[in-house]
Every structure is written in structure tokens, then in C-alpha cells.
Amino acid sequence: MTQDHVSQFRAQGYAIVRGVFSPEEIARMAEAFDAIHERAISGGRNWRDRNTYFCLADDPAKGRILRYVQWPGWIDKALEQVRRDPRFLEILAPLIGRDLKQIINQMHWKAPGASAEFGFHQDSRSRRPREAYRDLASSYIQTGIAIDPHSIENGAMVVCPESHLRGDLPFDTNQRSMDQEMDTADLSRLGIRSDKIAVLKMSPGDVALWHVHTMHGSGPNRSSIDRRFYINGYVVADNCDRGEWAFRNGEACPLLGEQSLVHYEELHSNPGPMYLE
Numbered sequence: 001m002t003q004d005h006v007s008q009f010r011a012q013g014y015a016i017v018r019g020v021f022s023p024e025e026i027a028r029m030a031e032a033f034d035a036i037h038e039r040a041i042s043g044g045r046n047w048r049d050r051n052t053y054f055c056l057a058d059d060p061a062k063g064r065i066l067r068y069v070q071w072p073g074w075i076d077k078a079l080e081q082v083r084r085d086p087r088f089l090e091i092l093a094p095l096i097g098r099d100l101k102q103i104i105n106q107m108h109w110k111a112p113g114a115s116a117e118f119g120f121h122q123d124s125r126s127r128r129p130r131e132a133y134r135d136l137a138s139s140y141i142q143t144g145i146a147i148d149p150h151s152i153e154n155g156a157m158v159v160c161p162e163s164h165l166r167g168d169l170p171f172d173t174n175q176r177s178m179d180q181e182m183d184t185a186d187l188s189r190l191g192i193r194s195d196k197i198a199v200l201k202m203s204p205g206d207v208a209l210w211h212v213h214t215m216h217g218s219g220p221n222r223s224s225i226d227r228r229f230y231i232n233g234y235v236v237a238d239n240c241d242r243g244e245w246a247f248r249n250g251e252a253c254p255l256l257g258e259q260s261l262v263h264y265e266e267l268h269s270n271p272g273p274m275y276l277e
């Protein structure tokens with residue numbers, strides 16, 4: 001993380017740190033992705049064990065596909081280590097410090113030919129209940145590691161530079177972003193220029209980071225390769241009542257013991273494991 005990344009993040013609402021993870025490390029992450037993919041597809045249905053959740057979808061062209069997995073770090077050692085890798089602390093510390101909780105740990109998967117789009121959105125919209133997430137704009141950073149090369153052809157994420165400066169935008173709260181078309185009309189409605197969109201072109205091992213108010217989305221995978229993205233979101237620990245510790249005074253914290261409340265409100269009353277419709 002250089003001063004340039006920090007300045008770009010502050011000015012534009014995103015940055016890409018190149019070559020953070022080596023090809024060997026990415027190969028290990030890809031193996032972990034593949035093993036979880038096989039497990040999820042062989043189950044054939046959405047599945048939950050506490051915070052770990054496999055989300056499958058019926059794609060018009062591909063049939064049943066794995067769409068995303070929440071908290072794979074609880075079921076895979078390699079992915080668990082990556083979420084608290086000291087290089088994340090180096091990237092995050094200049095922006096949000098050294099006492100960090102994690103509120104997102106997610107594998108996103110776009111199979112070749114799958115639609116698997118994300119409509120334009122700000123992550124702030126999903127940080128609920130709002131009272132659990134304080135001072136969101138200066139406390140929270142989302143990161144994504146490219147496992148495959150990312151380009152517009154295979155559904156790379158795109159961002160609207162400087163959109164984070166607008167703060168929380170008035171979305172239609174009933175509209176989901178997952179599986180919605182990435183439609184620039186959504187930007188015009190909110191007064192955001194679509195001619196400045198930046199594509200996060202990444203090589204395996206690059207790490208993207210974006211602000212909680214950066215408007216972003218991603219299109220379908222029209223290529224013949226996968227687009228796998230390992231997403232980890234971090235927050236200043238004092239400003240969040242939810243999540244798992246990732247770094248405490250700069251010391252990495254493994255996932256151990258009881259799981260903490262993050263998004264799944266029935267964690268304690270209905271933990272699973274269970275298949276879901």
C-alpha cells in the first residue's frame with residue numbers, strides 16, 4: 001500500500017493494489033474455491049451452517065450454479081488464513097487503523113456464460129441494522145482478491161469514481177442488487193455520470209478496495225473463463241457491534257469458537273446445519 005493508493009482511495013473511492021498475492025497463493029485459494037464449489041453443487045440446494053451459507057441459483061443458460069458463499073473462512077483453512085493475512089493490515093491500517101473486525105467474508109463466482117450480475121449499489125445500503133454500524137463513511141472498507149483475470153468480458157466489477165463523495169444515496173430500498181441488471185439508468189436517476197465508469201481490470205493476486213459509498217456493480221460473464229472474487233470487508237472495531245475480529249492491535253485473530261452475529265439474525269435460535277429453499 002503506497003501513499004498513491006491511499007490518495008486514490010480518498011479521492012476516487014477505490015484503488016487496486018497490484019500483485020499482493022503470489023501465483024502459488026492464488027492457486028491454493030482457487031483449490032479452496034473449487035472444493036467448496038463441488039460441495040455446494042453436490043448438495044444441490046442452498047445450505048446454511050451458522051454464518052456459512054451456500055447460495056445457488058438457476059441460471060437461464062447454465063442451469064444450477066453456485067452464486068456466492070458467505071463465510072467460507074469457517075470451513076476452509078486456506079481461506080481463513082487469507083482473511084487475516086498481514087498484507088491486509090498493511091493495506092487497511094493507513095485508512096482505518098489496526099483494530100479491525102470483519103463483517104464480510106465471501107466467495108463470488110461467475111461461471112462462464114452465467115448472467116450473475118450485480119446492479120449498481122452502495123455497500124452502505126446492506127449495513128443493517130444501521131445503529132450497529134457507526135460512522136460508516138470513515139470506518140468501513142471492502143476488499144476483493146482476483147482469483148482469475150478480471151475484465152469487462154467476464155463480468156469484472158465496475159465503479160463510479162468520486163461517487164463516494166455523495167454519501168448515502170436514496171435507493172429504492174425494495175430493489176435488490178444481486179441478480180439485477182447493471183443498468184446505467186439507475187445511475188442517471190441518482191444524478192451520477194455513467195461516462196466515467198471505471199472497470200476494475202485485475203490480474204490474479206491483485207487486491208481491489210472500495211469505499212462503503214462507492215457506487216458499483218458488475219455485468220454478466222460473457223467469456224469462457226470463470227470470474228472468481230474473494231471478498232473481505234473490514235470495519236473499525238469500536239464503530240461496529242457486529243462481526244468477527246480480524247486484527248486486534250495489529251495482531252491477526254483466527255476464526256475460533258463461537259460465531260458472532262453478522263448478517264444472519266437467527267444465528268442463535270436456528271443455527272443449522274440445514275438445507276434451505
Ligand SMILES: O=C(O)CCC(=O)C(=O)O
Pocket residue numbers: 108118123155156157216217218229231
Ligand atoms: O462480485 C461482484 O462483482 C460484485 C461485488 C459487490 O458488488 C459487492 O460485494 O458489494
